[in-house]
Structure formats: C-alpha cells, structure tokens
Amino acid sequence: MNESVIHIIGIGPGSKEYLTQAAIDKIKEQDLLVGSTKALSLFENLNKKTYVFKNDVKDLIDFLKNNYAKTKIGVLVTGDPGIYSLASTIKKHFASNNLHILPGISSVQLFFAKLGLSYEEVSIKSVHGRKMDELIEQVRIHKKVCILTDAKNNPKKIASSLLKKN
Numbered sequence: 001m002n003e004s005v006i007h008i009i010g011i012g013p014g015s016k017e018y019l020t021q022a023a024i025d026k027i028k029e030q031d032l033l034v035g036s037t038k039a040l041s042l043f044e045n046l047n048k049k050t051y052v053f054k055n056d057v058k059d060l061i062d063f064l065k066n067n068y069a070k071t072k073i074g075v076l077v078t079g080d081p082g083i084y085s086l087a088s089t090i091k092k093h094f095a096s097n098n099l100h101i102l103p104g105i106s107s108v109q110l111f112f113a114k115l116g117l118s119y120e121e122v123s124i125k126s127v128h129g130r131k132m133d134e135l136i137e138q139v140r141i142h143k144k145v146c147i148l149t150d151a152k153n154n155p156k157k158i159a160s161s162l163l164k165k166n
Contacts, residue, residue, distance in 0.1 A: 006064055006094060007074045008087045010104020011035075014078050016042055018105045026102055027074055032067070034060070035076030043076075053086075060086075061093045068098065080106035084126040084148055108146055122146050127153035136165050 009026055012018035019042075027033065032049040033040055040050050049071075053060050067073060081087035081101050091099060112119040125138050126148035139145050139162060149155060 004069045005098055005100050006068045006090065007072075008081045008085075008090060008099060008101045009074050009076055010081045010085075010102060010106075011039055011042065011076050011078055012105040013107045013110050014038060014042075018110065020102075020104060023102055023104055027076070029072060030074035031072045033074050033076055034064070036078075039076040039078060057089055061090070064090065065093070068094075077104075078107075080104050080109070083108070083124065084128065107148065111146070119144075119146065124148070127158065132158065132161050136162060 007026055007030060009023050010020075011023055011027075012020070027043055027048075028046065030048065032051065033043060033046075034051045034053055036054075037052055040052065051060075051063055053075075064073065064075075075086065075090065077085050077087060079085065080103050082103060083106055087101055108119060108122075108124055112122075122144040123138050123142040124146045125135050127135055128148055128150040130153070132153060135145075135147065135158070147155075147158060149158065
C-alpha cells in the first residue's frame with residue numbers, strides 16, 4: 001500500500017477490550033492519529049502525533065488533504081466504519097485508492113451479541129446528529145428497528161416522539 005493512503009480504522013465501541021488485533025497493528029504503523037478526544041485517549045501510550053476532530057468536517061477534510069501525502073495517517077472511528085460513520089464523509093473527498101478502511105466491532109454487533117439475538121432482519125437507523133422524521137417511518141414499516149442515539153436524541157426523547165406520532 002502506498003503512503004498516500006488514509007487509514008480509517010474502526011476501534012470498536014470505545015474500549016480497548018473490543019479492539020481487533022488488526023486495528024491495533026494498523027494504529028501502531030501510523031505517524032499521526034485523528035479522532036475524538038475519547039478515541040485518541042485509548043492510544044496515549046503510543047506517543048503519536050494527534051489531531052483532535054471536534055465535529056468540524058470541513059477543517060478535518062482540509063487537514064487530511066494537506067497531510068495525507070506527507071505522513072501516515074490513521075483516522076480512528078468508533079464502531080464499524082461501514083455503518084453511520086465519518087468514513088462515508090471522508091470517502092466523498094478522496095479517491096478510493098487513497099483510502100483503506102479497516103472494520104471494527106460495532107455497537108450494534110455488541111448489543112445483539114450480549115442479548116444473544118440475531119440482527120439479520122433488523123433495520124438499523126441512526127438519529128446521531130439527525131432528525132427523527134425518517135426514524136418514525138422506519139418504525140412504522142419494520143418489525144424490528146435498532147436505533148443509534150446521541151445525547152440530544154436519547155431514548156427518552158425518541159420514545160416521546162414515537163408516542164406522539166402514534
């Protein structure tokens with residue numbers, strides 16, 4: 001793999017316990033780690049250069065464009081980069097040959113594993129930073145819906161919205 005590659009690394013649900021060995025190995029190979037303060041804190045002991053992502057996507061994309069050809073960059077994303085992830089935003093700005101995506105264990109996988117249930121017939125939706133309009137429609141048409149929440153759109157608010165829409 002050439003050095004002009006951004007490695008988007010799934011780091012699981014946010015604890016070292018659920019990191020894959022492939023993720024650990026890839027993170028160790030990087031010169032610079034990009035991620036949230038919480039994500040970066042998992043790897044403080046590696047003494048890597050860091051860029052804290054604070055939800056300003058334009059700044060992040062500009063930073064990546066200005067640096068990915070010069071240094072080995074690993075973008076740390078919680079969960080699996082293939083589902084409701086910063087990876088999809090980054091993919092809009094870079095050619096596929098400049099990206100390497102390494103999956104991680106998603107919170108959905110962990111949740112259903114702990115319950116001992118299959119999730120193959122579950123509609124997975126996120127209200128993380130999104131409006132709930134689409135969610136309400138999904139709940140109407142699917143028997144099973146798994147909802148990824150955030151501090152603003154928490155379970156209490158979601159339940160209240162669903163009850164109001166009947």
